[in-house]
Amino acid sequence: MQRNYFLMALACLLAIAPAAPADAASGCAAKEAHIQAKIAAAKQQGNDDALRGLETALREVRRWCRDDSLMGKAEMRVQEKRAEVAEQELELREARLAGRTADKIAKRERKLRKAQEELRQAIAERDALKR
Incomplete structure (x- = not known):
């Protein structure tokens, strides 16, 4: 149960966090790229909990983010x-x-x-x- 709260909180924070400057992307595209980079790192580290939270954050950014x-x-x-x-x-x-x-x-x-x-x-x- 606590893990679910953690994942939801992580997803919310990532969805509303300011976008890190990306090379050619800005706004929502930069947020998406930033989360995708974190997803790749979580996959590489085998961190399934973080991966699930990041995938949720990515879905939320794609669903709600507007430049x-x-x-x-x-x-x-x-x-x-x-x-x-x-x-x-x-x-x-x-x-x-x-x-x-x-x-x-x-x-x-x-x-x-x-x-x-x-x-x-x-x-x-x-x-x-x-x-």
Whole structure:
């Protein structure tokens, strides 16, 4: 019973995970290629449990994945990350204006850098889908 939950969770995670950049493929094709590569590795290792979960994930990607929905989700993620960067910039400015201690300002700067990196990553993922 627990193994079934594991396989279902694995299939769901693989189906919704961002696609790894592939040579010529993007979007759903990249997801499918990524899962197929994992299937080949599971077959080579003789890992039947992982193989069943990956085959389920592949069926689900083929059934439900649409490039236009991936693009919409990617664009929404970029907008969310832009809002997060703006919020962190505001909090840093407020901390500086309020005369906070150097360690609190440094903490805000770290949070801003992290938000900026997440935005860059979201933009790169969105742009990879456009290709």
